[in-house]
Amino acid sequence: MKALIETIVRPLVDHPEAIVITEEENEYKIRYHLTVHENDVGKVIGKNGRIAKAIRTVVYAAGSDVNKKIYLDIM
Amino acid sequence: MRQVTATGQTVDEAVQSALVKLDTVIDRVHVDVIDEGKKGIFGVFGSKPAIVKVRVLNDKVKEGEEFLRQVAEQMGITITINTVKKEKEVLYELSGEKIAMLIGKRGQTLNALQYLTHLVVNRNVDGFKTVIIDAEGYRERRNDTLIQLANRLAQKAIQTQKSVSLEPMPSYERKVIHTALQNNNKISTHSDGVEPNRKVVIKPE
Numbered sequence: 001m002k003a004l005i006e007t008i009v010r011p012l013v014d015h016p017e018a019i020v021i022t023e024e025e026n027e028y029k030i031r032y033h034l035t036v037h038e039n040d041v042g043k044v045i046g047k048n049g050r051i052a053k054a055i056r057t058v059v060y061a062a063g064s065d066v067n068k069k070i071y072l073d074i075m
Numbered sequence: 076m077r078q079v080t081a082t083g084q085t086v087d088e089a090v091q092s093a094l095v096k097l098d099t100v101i102d103r104v105h106v107d108v109i110d111e112g113k114k115g116i117f118g119v120f121g122s123k124p125a126i127v128k129v130r131v132l133n134d135k136v137k138e139g140e141e142f143l144r145q146v147a148e149q150m151g152i153t154i155t156i157n158t159v160k161k162e163k164e165v166l167y168e169l170s171g172e173k174i175a176m177l178i179g180k181r182g183q184t185l186n187a188l189q190y191l192t193h194l195v196v197n198r199n200v201d202g203f204k205t206v207i208i209d210a211e212g213y214r215e216r217r218n219d220t221l222i223q224l225a226n227r228l229a230q231k232a233i234q235t236q237k238s239v240s241l242e243p244m245p246s247y248e249r250k251v252i253h254t255a256l257q258n259n260n261k262i263s264t265h266s267d268g269v270e271p272n273r274k275v276v277i278k279p280e
Contacts, residue, residue, distance in 0.1 A: 003149050007142075007146055008146060011198070012195070012198070051191070051194065053271070054188075055187075055191070057179070057187035058184060061184040062149070062176075
């Protein structure tokens with residue numbers, strides 16, 4: 001799943017080397033935390049969070065066969 | 076834009092070394108020969124190396140295709156992509172098993188992928204292209220559904236003499252509704268609200 005998030009985000013940003021994804025898991029949920037270079041923040045969030053929403057939609061779809069709720073925090 | 080200037084004994088060698096530096100293949104680059112070089116006498120005296128400038132062509136359409144393939148692969152889905160290029164539009168037709176996972180409820184995953192691919196394809200370029208992603212004929216099926224829905228709700232608006240709002244839809248789905256009802260003079264249609272919650276309203280005349 002981390003690899004998926006990175007695959008999606010990498011072509012959107014100017015500083016792909018600064019992408020950091022961490023994972024936190026407990027019984028009920030998995031929480032991913034994405035940080036990017038400060039100049040790239042707008043590129044992964046977008047106007048009114050449109051890009052962030054699209055990223056989440058794809059990530060949640062990929063997580064639909066896992067029985068845990070998935071969250072994706074950006075920054 | 077990625078480019079390097081490379082030298083070699085011959086033009087071919089110079090190009091090869093540039094390709095290695097750029098980590099790419101000959102089909103994806105543009106080569107400018109700056110100096111063809113000279114062998115010199117016995118390959119020693121008066122020899123001049125060949126100099127070339129090699130530039131990687133940005134094949135954005137290919138990048139979009141690659142992006143889709145990788146994302147699908149990470150989701151555990153193997154897909155085949157048929158890319159149709161038009162002047163201002165790129166259509167990616169996806170097919171494969173488990174494609175339903177890529178479409179999602181009412182196409183929301185497909186729309187998200189379409190938007191992300193649109194960003195990838197139109198990043199750092201001048202002109203921009205509309206990106207459409209279709210999966211197993213989903214868009215056409217959806218259009219039929221939307222047209223039926225539009226006609227049904229138009230009837231309802233006429234019978235009740237009240238405005239009927241549809242649920243929020245992306246712009247091209249709203250367009251399908253507007254187009255389907257434009258010749259119906261008993262009602263008029265307009266869109267209301269702010270993206271991404273913009274929706275079509277059918278108003279009786």
